Amino acid sequence: MEAVRRGDRWTEEEEDHLLCKLFDQEEPEAIAAAHQRSVVAILLRVEQLVDGPADLEDNLAVFEWARSELLKGQAGSLASMLDRITSAAAEWTPPPPRSTSGSPAQRAQSRPRQAPSVGQSEVALLWSSITGLPSERLTSGPELSVLARHDATVLEAVGIRLFQRYGTLELSDWVLDCDWLDVERLTLTPEQIIDGADEVSWIGVELLRAALVKVPVGDRDILLRRMGLDGKSVTLSSIGEYFEVSRERIRQREVRGLRRAAVTSSPGAVFRSWDHVHGVLRKALCAEDGQLDTRLLLSFVEAVVPAAPRRPVLQLVAGLCGFLEDEVAGLELRVRSLEAERARERAERQRAERALGKLNDKLAKVIDGASWPAGTGIVAVAFPVDGPKRTPREPDDRSNSGYLDSARLGRLVGYDSDAERAMITLVEEAGLVTTYCEQPLVIPYEMDGRTHSYYPDLMVELADGRRLVIEVKASNIELAEYRNIRKIVAATEFCHRRGWGFTAVDSRFHTAADLVEREVGLAQEAVVRARLQDGPVDWPELRSVLLRHQISRADLATMIVRNGWCLYTRPYLLSSMPLGDGRLWRSGCILGSTDDGSIDTDRA
Incomplete structure (x- = not known):
């Protein structure tokens, strides 16, 4: 039978009939004929109704798996579907084919609508x-x-x-x-993006996550992983390996998810979370003529999803702003051109800074802010590394990884982030450095009763003979994460025992000691402290507190380091004490040491 109902929405009664026939072990062709739809439409609907295992790569495999699970009557989502189909009424009769006459609006009103799950x-x-x-x-x-x-x-x-x-x-x-909880509080302005305000990164992530609510769960998970909105950005191949499907299948689902995320015109519809995101992004990223401002767009992307591949990110943001998919290619060319222009501008600034001695001043600030062992003189030994202990990701694996051609070392130097690249450029050009090496050491550290391995980013030999190990993070909030604190504590003790210095800095060369010295409102800090007395706080609740009391991420990082709180990710939790091994950490060893060389654990 011809698929005369192609494109019509599925009703709950029609889904019940589909599941009944699935339970009765009828073949897809027979079910499709009864529903006056194509076999592909039937298989796709089954895939949307059930949450099958990740290794089912095609629709037919999902169909067979769902039928076997219904027959077994297992618990979970399929069990609830069994309740639906066992209580279904008489044999379902498909409605008459939709009319092809009248205006598009009249035909749309005549189509059956999805029945609500609550009246x-x-x-x-x-x-x-x-x-x-x-x-x-x-x-x-x-x-x-x-x-x-x-x-x-x-x-x-x-x-x-x-x-x-x-x-x-x-x-x-x-x-x-x-x-999406408190989505109406999420706002951005062009001025915040231009100034590189601290809140741009995390509010931008929240906006994109809120917009993806309209995307089905499976495709949404792929987009979250691909964009780095739920941790670090990963490749299509890595996602395919995780779900045990092909890279091409992941790419297809990414394309489908991006199309569903795009804002479409629907006059008279209820104002939803993605509509709010659409309005915020258009006001923040579009010029007066309604076109996307390339400079604002690139600054937004670099702040929010710096590690994500450019094309899908641009398609997502442009789609949320109401632009068509075929406009992304031209947009990508403009963005690439602007990136090249900014790279030239950075090179020119670096040459100017080198002439003025600003590079040495920046590095001197990093050196002065480092934690050095007391009473240790110059260590007159050869540079204590024989090359990198770990290679960076391939340049095409993540958009912000790659290699720099080092004139000082006479070889390529790898980096995994823009922040690492900036620090390598600094030590490459600064006259205070004799030599350096990336990923030079393997440092063990303890966390949750287990021993882990940690690779600091750089080790430099200074002109005065001292050695300094440097860890680089993208933002100040990363310096405050519990796992990174454990790494910093272990690395500081490791370096002090060998007579070396250690420091951890963010992309703006601020250290944890700088965080402690920041001024934070006492009333704001009291609000967070009072909430932590009731136990750990998850991200939705913490985000609501930050928005309501106008607490920035930098303020939160200062509170965490100053009070010795513990910040976890995956899942995102803030606690007043460690949740794993039960031992409180103190941040004294990342802030400095006592005159006799021992760690001052009371300075936190």
């Missing part, structure tokens, strides 16, 4: 129970149908939180917070 009347009753007002006072609107698609538990929790905060429960606010 609008239940949403109204829930609103009444939260606010204490009669449900009759709630005027019916499109927000009700959107809210009806959410789980009742989520609706209740979000509704109570909003009512406690504002004393009222507006449907528009309810919709937004069900999509």
